[in-house]
Amino acid sequence: MGARAHATVGENAMASTRRDFLRAAAGTSTLMSLASTAPGFLMRSAGAATPRDSRDTVLVVVQLTGGNDGLNTVVPYADDEYGRNRTTLRLPTGALHKIDAHLGFHPRMEAFLRLYKDGYLNIVQGVGCPNPDQDHDRALRMWHTADPRRLQRQTGWLGRVVDRAWSPAEPDAGAVFVGPIARPFALNAEKVIVPSLRSTQDLVIRDASAWGERGPPNAMHRVWGPRPRSPEDVVRGRTTYEETASDGTPNIKRDNPLLQFLRRADSEARAKSQRIEAVVKAAGPSGDYPSFGLARDLHTVAQLIRAEIGIRIFLVELGGGGIGGFDNHANQLGNHCALLHQLAESVAAFIYDLKRSGQLERVLLMTFSEFGRTVKENGRRGTDHGAAAPVFLAGGRVKGGVTGPHPSLTDLDKGALKLHTDFRRVYATVLDRWLGLDSAPVLGGRFEPLDVVEV
Structure with missing residues (x-):
């Protein structure tokens, strides 16, 4: 049995989180428009599969x-x-x-x-x-x-x-x-x-900081949405993936799977x-x-x-x-x-x-x-x-x-x-x-x- 068949619960959770995030953060219509955006090439979780054939043709x-x-x-x-x-x-x-x-x-x-x-x-x-x-x-x-x-x-x-x-x-x-x-x-x-x-x-992500006053540049901006300044800002805008404090302020947990994914995807x-x-x-x-x-x-x-x-x-x-x-x-x-x-x-x-x-x-x-x-x-x-x-x-x-x-x-x-x-x-x-x-x-x-x- 191949190595990919032995995916751990954590790996499966990460894959599920990735799919759920893309649906929620971008919406169905934006998800379909990924055909014209760049991050699909760039975002890849750590440990994702390498090309399937050793010849790499x-x-x-x-x-x-x-x-x-x-x-x-x-x-x-x-x-x-x-x-x-x-x-x-x-x-x-x-x-x-x-x-x-x-x-x-x-x-x-x-x-x-x-x-x-x-x-x-x-x-x-x-x-x-x-x-x-x-x-x-x-x-x-x-x-x-x-x-x-x-x-x-x-x-x-x-x-x-x-x-x-x-x-x-x-x-x-x-x-x-x-x-x-x-x-x-x-x-x-x-x-x-x-x-x-x-x-x-x-x-190519032109801005070395990537996240700033105008949000992520180029095609990244089209996926993440308007003007997020950091991965944390993206999470705050998606209440589906976080708990909300009694005063209505989004409260991001350190182990929030979406935040972890965003940080890793940003690095990749x-x-x-x-x-x-x-x-x-x-x-x-x-x-x-x-x-x-x-x-x-x-x-x-x-x-x-x-x-x-x-x-x-x-x-x-x-x-x-x-x-x-x-x-x-x-x-x-x-x-x-x-x-x-x-x-x-x-x-x-x-x-x-x-x-x-x-x-x-x-x-x-x-x-x-x-x-x-x-x-x-x-x-x-x-x-x-x-x-x-x-x-x-x-x-x-x-x-x-x-x-x-x-x-x-x-x-x-x-x-x-x-x-x-x-x-x-x-x-x-x-x-x-x-x-x-x-x-x-x-x-x-x-x-x-x-x-x-x-x-």
């Missing part, structure tokens, strides 16, 4: 919102059907970054060719969902829930991972969404709240905040990252990985912050070109940053999009909703190369590429072989992992 998921055109991302330039179906969208063979005698990267994805040659990139071809749906919301829900049959499911696949691997008593859930848009459904959990943030500055928060701030200062300006939104988000992820505050799952996003994103029904070339350039440059900067800091061996990055695009362009210099598309895996222990054949350009499903790799096999790979977590309860069954990572 990290997963970074990049969502490409809108339906990426895989055919113009990894281009089958040697197949004559490509040119026949893409009369205006066909990319010149001479401009491609050749992978082999059949495939090449988009002309603006030179950074991916470098990753590929260095052995840090694997292209998994023909990935998709059985019985694909070409509606954005339903298709994305399939990927987010990992359950094509139950679109009403209320938890995402990463949320279920968090529920199983982290205790509800621990506010730092082990996962986070980094970005400016609403947290994707994939991180919806039943028992644990998965936070969102925009940068490491959301996690300061320690983690200082660790994050030290990492940020040591790294200096993000000069090696391009000035893209995705690059900023991945730079934040890299800083949090180096800070080692217990987060093992990160989700970032590209394409959802503007109109359409990867959903290019018309005039596709320019917009798709810009997005792929941002993807390639941002991911490459992230990977080589981690390599320089000695963290790359423990990090795996994967991309996904809700569907691909049609093989034939649509007459408006764009493409319509498709099915299968490539998934990229990048990291220090990735087996570089191409996994699986490129789907046929003639044997199609309603004009779209057919899948030959169920997307849940990719999920099983990152769960079973990378994070060291049993994928079956998360995915609702067994799916054969791909041989794409060194374990």
Whole structure:
């Protein structure tokens, strides 16, 4: 039986106190808004669990919102059907970054060719969902829930991972969404709240004293409430947790469990905040990252990985912050070109940053999009909703190369590429072989992992 199964009465009481405190001190609506605040990472009681797997591996998921055109991302330039179906969208063979005698990267994805040659990139071809749906919301829900049959499911696949691997008593859930848009459904959990943030500055307690005339700074203020000057002030404002003297004055007992928790949480928060701030200062300006939104988000992820505050799952996003994103029904070339350039440059900067800091061996990055695009362009210099598309895996222990054949350009499903790799096999790979977590309860069954990572 594991060590966590032998929790003492005192430990159980502390966990209960923590949950009760968060409900009472913040209220139900504020508790739900923890997805946009920082202390969930910083507050952690002494003796809380360390990451569950001794390998301490990290997963970074990049969502490409809108339906990426895989055919113009990894281009089958040697197949004559490509040119026949893409009369205006066909990319010149001479401009491609050749992978082999059949495939090449988009002309603006030179950074991916470098990753590929260095052995840090694997292209998994023909990935998709059985019985694909070409509606954005339903298709994305399939990927987010990992359950094509139950679109009403209320938890995402990463949320279920968090529920199983982290205790509800621990506010730092082990996962986070980094970005400016609403947290994707994939991180919806039943028992644990998965936070969102925009940068490491959301996690830094700026005032050395933390408690003062204006109360705790930054996100701490949003959780503790208006203008508390100390942990004791928080307790005084919550009569549920204290006895009241005959004259109505709150009387805080020295052994008040809420006060003990607050003092310990405050100490833990300061320690983690200082660790994050030290990492940020040591790294200096993000000069090696391009000035893209995705690059900023991945730079934040890299800083949090180096800070080692217990987060093992990160989700970032590209394409959802503007109109359409990867959903290019018309005039596709320019917009798709810009997005792929941002993807390639941002991911490459992230990977080589981690390599320089000695963290790359423990990090795996994967991309996904809700569907691909049609093989034939649509007459408006764009493409319509498709099915299968490539998934990229990048990291220090990735087996570089191409996994699986490129789907046929003639044997199609309603004009779209057919899948030959169920997307849940990719999920099983990152769960079973990378994070060291049993994928079956998360995915609702067994799916054969791909041989794409060194374990």
